[in-house]
Amino acid sequence: MKLQYDRPSRRWTEALPVGNGRLGAMVFGGPEVERIQLNEDTLWSGSPHNRDNVNALEVLPEVRRLLAEGKFAEADQASKKMMGPYTQSYMPLGDLFLKFDHGGLVKSYRRSLHLDEAIARVEYRVGNVTYTRELFASFPDQAIVLRLEASQPGMLNLHARLESPLRYETGVELDQIVLKGFAPERVDPNYYETDRPIVYGNPETTETMRFEGRLGARLEGGRIECNRDGMHILGATAVTLCFSAATSFNGYDRSPGREGKNPTIEAASHLEKALRLPYEVLLQRHVQDHQALFNRMELRLGKAIAPSDLSTDTRIREFGARDPGLVELLFHYGRYLMIGSSRPGTQPANLQGIWNQETRPPWSSNWTLNINAEMNYWPAETCNLAECHTPLLDLIGRLAINGKKTAEVHYGAKGWTAHHNSDIWCQTSPVGDYGHGDAVWALWPMGGVWLCQHLWEHYAFGRNETFLREQAYPVMKEAALFCLDWLHDDGTGRLITSPSTSPEHKFRTADGLSGVSIASTMDMSLMWDLFTNLIEAGGILGVDESFREELESTRSRLYPMQIGSYGQLQEWSEDFEDEDRHHRHVSHLFGVYPGRQLTRRQTPELMAAAESSLDRRGDGGTGWSLGWKVGLWARFGNGNRALGLLSNLLQLVEDDTEENYHMGGVYANLFDAHPPFQIDGNFAATSGIAELLLQSHQGYIHLLPALPEQWSTGFVKGARARGGFEVSIVWEHGKVKEAEVEASSGGLCQVLADSPLEVEIEGRLVQTHTDSSGIIRFDTVRGGIYKLRSKEQP
Structure with a gap:
């Protein structure tokens, strides 16, 4: 430790x-x-200033016209006129x-x-x-x-x-x-x-x-x-x-x-x-x-193989992820960094947490909203640090205020929006120095939509209805109002976004590279997620029935996901060729992780296409990208592939030389190497390891959904599942031996394991029902602690 x-x-x-x-x-x-x-x-x-571009709205029709005519490169250039200034720096x-x-x-x-x-x-x-x-x-x-x-x-x-x-x-x-x-x-x-x-x-x-x-x-x-x-x-x-x-x-x-x-x-x-x-x-x-x-949490993945007195840098260099003890250390280090950089009343963890020595920090050490700020908080709920989530949740509320003006000025839309960068002054306009930036990262008004997932997840894990009613739901609803105005009919009855980007990744056309198109898969996935969460939240709160019906109708008309010529889930609405097949961003796979739109049970064909996309991306990448792929392979149920990515992540980066720039790893102090240092890879590794052991995004608790073969015996204590449950698991020979579920709010509990389980509380067997898919259902009382044991144990 x-x-x-x-x-x-x-x-x-x-x-x-x-x-x-x-x-x-x-x-x-x-x-x-x-x-x-x-x-x-x-x-x-810096200091607070109006950073919206008053010329953006008049440029929007021209950009949409160019995209409708298939003139992607021209639209890319025209959209530069919609940018605002850069953010300020930590x-x-x-x-x-x-x-x-x-x-x-x-x-x-x-x-x-x-x-x-x-x-x-x-x-x-x-x-x-x-x-x-x-x-x-x-x-x-x-x-x-x-x-x-x-x-x-x-x-x-x-x-x-x-x-x-x-x-x-x-x-x-x-x-x-x-x-x-x-x-x-x-x-x-x-x-x-x-x-x-x-x-x-x-x-x-x-x-x-x-x-x-x-x-x-x-x-x-x-x-x-x-x-x-x-x-x-x-x-x-x-x-x-x-x-x-x-x-x-x-x-x-x-x-x-x-x-x-x-x-x-x-x-x-x-x-x-x-x-x-x-x-x-x-x-x-x-x-x-x-x-x-x-x-609150304990983890054992097997016996450490490195000598106990070995220096950490040598341990990384000589053993890497082959040493279960080093993987445990990486997991707990992410939790440690979360506690150290995000506490109630503070600012959220930025690109470097709170640790920065540079007056020109990499990427301004700001909040990058097209993956990195969200990734920072993936382990907050699953790894039992919900209090540490609150600085981000509070920031979202502040962004929603500034973002309301940006939605109106830039797009003539209701609700609120944010783009890919923000700072302590809560900038919500697209960065790019009023046209000197690149649309592929700047012109992305989905930052608020993605952030709203964190509001829902905080409720889903904790079941705090007061939080949902007073803090989460109003902000989520305003983000959805922006989406409803931003979407428009493509002429066939399908709803699209235009202009649209898949963050930081370009595609090839006859006219060259472009980052701007229509209805990127990520846009549609983020909106599906927000609408689905809002529909469920409205039902829980018993409010806005007509609005829920509007969301359901709109969700059904979203431009559908497509499968491309390689059997992959398309990143864009057309089957463009990638600028870089091994690109670090895998934005089009949001619906797999951290989203819940694509699953083996509900969308098997699209899930298979998504897996093909990830396979084509390969197992390389910068540090945070490797961390995201760990979580994705966990959702695909492939623990061995995920462990291979942890092996790639647990490689020692000695310096930030040019040849190391696109190769992730960790530094001697276990900081994630983008490189240079970005803390998001540490948090993604921790959350990815948690996903290998426990998942709950499909409405039930899945025990050991993607356990790597190398971790055949071990235990985890104090993990959290959606529905207000805290879960501990002991496994042997790769199978669940016993588990414990503590119900903080009571209600129906559903569990899927690799073998039949019996459930008891205080020594008494609990009546359960098992459906055809092997999911065990039983009722819980608030504060009850339920023991689950494999029926296959002698």
């Missing part, structure tokens, strides 16, 4: 992450000079540097990250003195806490300073080091070959974000001195350093300069409260809070 190394990190992707959802730190573990890189989740460039706060006076003759060095405690540790010896460090990010006390100890009295001498890559100044207040700065006014992204510089404004006259970080100490022995060079701790035996930070962010629709909060008040308050508590109390409160979430 830990990552471990026998040397300090040499680069950022070897450092170890800690986080409390709001504050993040990357711990390098240098013995003579320690670097701790720092983040705060609201520190972004910024690094700074670094805490610690310089130790003991010199660099270090022996017995170890550093580690303990996932079950969320503590990064460093230990080494200089002469006869052993030095230890423990660092964690406390959610209860909203501070990063670093404990340093020497094994002999008075032997701890260190010098601490704070720096930032942004504009800043430092000072001293009451034995505290204070760093104050401000974020850029604008950061254009670094991934569209732009060479435009970062733009800073005058913080006294602009709307720029301000931030503050504070470092304080609680000594045991020795003395402390603070001056313009930093904090100096001399002759101590132990010291507890606490760091707090805050920004002037005061809401997505308020200027952080003119209407912002005073970051000093929040940063000082958190630091003072933390410094009043003994280290043992801070530690206890942190561990208790973390384990309340982390300890």
